Amino acid sequence: MPVHSAKEVQFDFTVPVVVIGAGACGLTAALAAKDEGADVLVLERDERPTGSTSLSAGLIPAAGTRFQKEKGIDDTPEIFAADLTAKAKGKSDPAIVRAVAEASGPTIDWLADRHAVELHLLDGFYYPGHSRLRMHGPVSQTGADLEQSLLAAAERAGIDIITSASVEDLYADESGRVVGVGFRRPNGEVETVGCEALVLACNGFGGNPAMVATYIREMADAEYCGHTSNTGDAVTWGSALGAALGDMGSFQGHGSVAHPHGLPLTWAVITQGGIQVNLNGERFANEMRGYSEHAEEVIKQPGRVAWDIFDERCEKPALGFHDYREIKKLGAIKRADNLEELAALTELPLEALRRTLDEVRRYAAGEASDPLGRDFTTQPPLAPPYLAAKVNGALFHTQGGLVIDTQARVLRADGSPLPNLFAGGGAARGLSGPSSWGYMSGNGLLAATVLGRIAGQSAARRAAA
Secondary structure (H helix, E strand, O other): OOEEEHHHOOOOEEEEEEEEOOOHHHHHHHHHHHHOOOOEEEEOOOOOOOHHHHHOOOOEEOOOOHHHHHOOOOOOHHHHHHHHHHHOOOOOOHHHHHHHHHHHHHHHHHHHHOOOOOOEEOOOOOOOOOOOOOEEEOOOOOHHHHHHHHHHHHHHOOOEEEOOOEEEEEEEOOOOOEEEEEEEOOOOOEEEEEEEEEEEOOOOOOOOHHHHHHHOHHHOOOEEOOOOOOOOHHHHHHHHOOEOEEOOOOEEEEEEEEOOOOOEOOOHHHHOOOEEEOOOOOOOOOHHHOHHHHHHHHHOOHHHEEEEEEEHHHHHHHOOOHHHHHHHHOOOOEEEOOHHHHHHHHOOOHHHHHHHHHHHHHHHOOOOOOOOOOOOOOOOOOOOOEEEEEEEEEEEEEOOEEOEOOOOEEEEOOOOEEEEEEEOHHHEOOOOOOOOOOOOOOHHHHHHHHHHHHHHHHHHHHHHO
């Protein structure tokens, strides 16, 4: 993935703004640039645009949206920024956090009202770290439908998307100004396109084992459930151009991936009062810290697996998720009428499981405090029939990347911006601080859509300058 001298190429054609990647970030950037009056070309490596967006639940957190106001939910960018900052323990970039929180509500309303992207407000339960109901997504609550809705919006806007176009080369002048890119077609033929501004929306490096081993050693042997095309190209190109990197150890893990099916089992079953136990039938961590950091906890357990234990009350919000329904169809959700049957189905030790559930009942009744630090008093204790699913911990996507400013301009190590390079989503340093514990539910699509919109607007303005 080299960067070549601009002197070496004559471009086949030229467009004002080129966007690399046709996931949520790239499509949002393209829509924003088009709205600013720029002609845009999106280059996508895969034959069919899917990416990390399609693998997600399609939920975008945002504050102050019309959807919230219609349901009487009092939320502001200040409250949202405070939640993001608290989850990341103050280790994220405060300027980016503030800018994203402020732009989140307008971005959701713009996508829904101007571009007819299908969105609704998810209610019924809170994700860890969020003090308000603010998750927006398609009714199906699947990222595949969000991706399709964004693709339809791009088509209506007249945005050109070339698929099966693997960008391999960037061309830049001595000042670091990118003047174009080269992309390879499936038959090996290479085409080149010149541009006035470039947006990197090609996500992070979760699909590059060598980079993961370098920057996130604790997840080097974890199952990777992200998109295989996330190979760190933005990091490679940006580094070659002198860009700064930030929070490269940050990532979104998931501590509840149905095993061996490889589909994420929504954390909603846990937030409603469900628990996780290891193969010894014992809880091992505070499940409410968040599902990202819980991935590492699961990996540390015997066999690198755990069991989600919940009940039909906990399952109700999960039934709205496409992945959960698929997991259930595959037979991964075990149902037991009593504790003895639960132990037999899961092959967990009965007495240990009985002891664990008795302890949780005491915590829920306020008779004792959980030594792991979870507050169980906000939900009823689990009751038969019990439900259970075997899960493992996995890496979903990385959260570190190119350092950007509030205009999504990629910055050099000295803080100065590269002339015409912009980044968002997983290509850019995210909102989660330096590790997994700063990830708050939805941070990936939040950075993709909001920073994608900002990057598209900035790129269009740069191209017109």
